[in-house]
Amino acid sequence: MTTETAARDVAVNVLPSLSQIDAAVWDACACPEAADGGRPNDPFTTYRFLKALEDSGSVGPGTGWEPHYLAVEVEGETVAVAPMYAKGHSQGEYIFDHNWAHALESAGGRYYPKMQIAVPFTPATGRRFLTKPGYEALGQSALTQGAVQFASNHELSSLHITFCTEEEAETGEELGLLRRVTQQFHWYNDGYADFDAFLADLSSRKRKNIRKERRTAQDFGGTIRTLTGDDIQPRHWDAFWQFYQDTGSRKWGTPYLTRAFFEAAQETLRDDIALVMCERDGTAVAGALNFIGRDVLYGRYWGCVEDHPCLHFEACYYQAIDFAIAHGLSRVEAGAQGEHKLARGYLPAQVHSLHWLANEGFRDAVARYLEEERRAIDEDIEIMTSFGPFRKDQREEQQ
Numbered sequence: 001m002t003t004e005t006a007a008r009d010v011a012v013n014v015l016p017s018l019s020q021i022d023a024a025v026w027d028a029c030a031c032p033e034a035a036d037g038g039r040p041n042d043p044f045t046t047y048r049f050l051k052a053l054e055d056s057g058s059v060g061p062g063t064g065w066e067p068h069y070l071a072v073e074v075e076g077e078t079v080a081v082a083p084m085y086a087k088g089h090s091q092g093e094y095i096f097d098h099n100w101a102h103a104l105e106s107a108g109g110r111y112y113p114k115m116q117i118a119v120p121f122t123p124a125t126g127r128r129f130l131t132k133p134g135y136e137a138l139g140q141s142a143l144t145q146g147a148v149q150f151a152s153n154h155e156l157s158s159l160h161i162t163f164c165t166e167e168e169a170e171t172g173e174e175l176g177l178l179r180r181v182t183q184q185f186h187w188y189n190d191g192y193a194d195f196d197a198f199l200a201d202l203s204s205r206k207r208k209n210i211r212k213e214r215r216t217a218q219d220f221g222g223t224i225r226t227l228t229g230d231d232i233q234p235r236h237w238d239a240f241w242q243f244y245q246d247t248g249s250r251k252w253g254t255p256y257l258t259r260a261f262f263e264a265a266q267e268t269l270r271d272d273i274a275l276v277m278c279e280r281d282g283t284a285v286a287g288a289l290n291f292i293g294r295d296v297l298y299g300r301y302w303g304c305v306e307d308h309p310c311l312h313f314e315a316c317y318y319q320a321i322d323f324a325i326a327h328g329l330s331r332v333e334a335g336a337q338g339e340h341k342l343a344r345g346y347l348p349a350q351v352h353s354l355h356w357l358a359n360e361g362f363r364d365a366v367a368r369y370l371e372e373e374r375r376a377i378d379e380d381i382e383i384m385t386s387f388g389p390f391r392k393d394q395r396e397e398q399q
Contacts, residue, residue, distance in 0.1 A: 010138070012146030014084075015069040018054055021078070023047040029081045029130040029139075033294065042126045042293040043272040044119040050083055052268060053120055056260035064088040065120050068150065072142045080131040080139030084147060086156075087116045092256050094123035094336040095162040095182060095353045104157065104362055115151045117143075117161040121256040123184065123336040124291075124298045125351055128164040140168065144175050148356050161354040169352035177354040178367055181374045183381060185339075185346035187317075187332040192325050195318070198345065206343060206389035210318070213344075217314030222280030224314065226323055228292070232270045236277055237262040239284035243303025274323050276315045280306075288315040290323070297324045299334045317344045343389055348381040 015021060026047040031040030043049050052058075059065035065085045072080035089112065090098055101111035117128050131139030151159045161172065173179040192198045199207045218224065227236065241262055245255055265273065274297065278286040286304035290297050302316050320332045334346050342348070357363040 009075065010142050011073045012142055012149075013071045013073065014146075014150060015071055016067060018047060018051050018067070018069060021069070021071055021081070023051075025078050026081055026130075029078065029132050030127075032133055039272075039292065039294040042124060042296065042298065043269065043291050044122050044124055044126055044298075045083060045128075045130055048268045049272070050119070052261055052264035053257075056258045056264050058257045058261050059085065059120050064091065065116075068115070070117075070143050070146055072139055072146070074135070074138070079135040080129065080143055082117050082129055082143045082147070083119060084115060084117045084150075085120065086113050088113050092121040093118065093160075093162055095160070095180065095351075097160070100366060103365070104359070107362075109157065109359060109362065111157050114157050115147060115159040117147060117159070118163065122300070123163060123351075124300075124333055125163045125165060127168065128161050129168055137171075140171055141175060144172065144177065151356065152358065155358075157358055159356040164352055164354060166350070166352050169354055172354040177356050178363070178370055180353045180355060180370050181350050181377055182353070183348050183377055184336060184351050185334055185341040186349040187321055187324070187334065187346045189324055189328075189330050189332075194325060195322055198321060198325070201391060202345065202389045203391050210344060213310040213313050214318055217308070217310040217318075220278065220280065220285075220308040220311055222278060222285065224276065224278050224319065226319055227275045227277060228273060229271050232266065232273060232275050234263075234266055236275060236284070236287075237266055239277070240275065240287050240289065240301075240303070242305055243284075243287050244289075244301055245303070246305065247301065247303040274320075276319045278304075278308075278311060278315055286311050286315055288319065290320055292327075293329075295329055296331045296333060297327075297329050299332065313344060317341065317346065321345065339384070342384055342387070345389055347388055348384045350377070350381070 018026065027034070030045045030047065034040040040046055054060060054067060059067060064087060068084045068086055070082040070084050071078050090096070090101060093116065104111045129140040129143050147159050164172070169179050190201065199210060241259055244257065272291050274290040274292055276288040277284050285306040288299065289301040290299050297320055299316055299320050302312060304311065317334060320334070324332050334341050355366070357366055
């Protein structure tokens with residue numbers, strides 16, 4: 001498909017596989033900040049991460065995530081890309097639209113398949129309209145037009161862009177998309193020298209409770225280590241696969257990621273990973289998987305084969321805070337849902353998504369719903385922040 005922008009021909013191509021685009025070309029759009037050898041803002045839209053999903057069969061035929069990557073060319077140069085998928089369900093998205101699907105289908109419509117610009121199985125905020133520097137406005141406009149045109153040409157119900165940045169959400173709204181605001185829980189590093197400095201900002205009762213939880217967890221009879229890079233060995237993935245299967249079967253019925261994804265992670269992603277392993281008598285009994293961004297640590301998965309009091313809180317939340325402080329990271333994003341995170345220093349934060357709906361009447365109804373939902377989310381965030389674990393003077397500064 002081709003459109004005309006700023007007196008130049010802009011071609012939007014749809015690719016069924018990342019194999020059809022060079023890794024360097026993709027990453028020049030996805031993570032130009034890493035061109036100097038540094039870390040990308042987040043690893044999730046890098047070629048290596050998305051290719052690992054594809055090569056491992058975590059996305060593709062039979063998964064409900066069929067790749068249709070977008071690539072924008074200006075006079076033969078690729079200046080913008082986006083990871084887009086045809087979805088046959090709403091699993092693995094974390095911006096929940098099941099009630100939308102039910103409403104449309106109850107009215108005689110067909111909600112699935114739909115299109116999704118997203119990182120599969122990854123509720124982490126980041127750029128979704130991936131552009132070379134200087135092409136931000138043109139790139140987002142062309143990618144949006146191309147995605148909407150693709151959905152419309154194939155008579156699909158909708159297009160969804162999930163966990164985009166706030167700036168992208170504002171621009172998308174100007175382009176005619178519906179903007180949605182939901183929430184997660186994030187921990188913020190206020191320049192803490194160590195974990196005790198963070199605790200000093202909490203109320204006395206919460207501070208004592210966290211110290212008690214950490215002592216309880218660390219008394220499980222083994223060791224807790226956070227591994228990155230070459231310290232991660234294949235045997236650690238053997239253990240973590242068991243943890244992941246246990247969590248996946250309980251939460252989702254079937255794990256989203258295949259075993260081959262973790263093999264790919266060992267080969268191409270281990271420098272992007274902080275893997276918390278809890279071992280007792282030489283055997284791994286629990287673990288948590290985090291991904292490392294340029295300034296943020298992203299908590300993703302937890303699992304165990306033995307239950308020990310408070311070990312989940314230690315491995316997922318407190319070890320992540322320790323890592324962020326030690327490495328000067330500004331934030332920990334602890335994944336989707338979980339108001340229990342509030343008591344452990346993680347505060348509610350807005351997350352953003354964009355939506356295009358083909359049916360005009362349905363679109364108007366969803367727009368009204370989103371207005372009411374946003375007011376409710378804003379109220380929830382204000383209330384939860386006021387009841388957070390921080391001392392009163394700290395809460396006033398954060399508000």
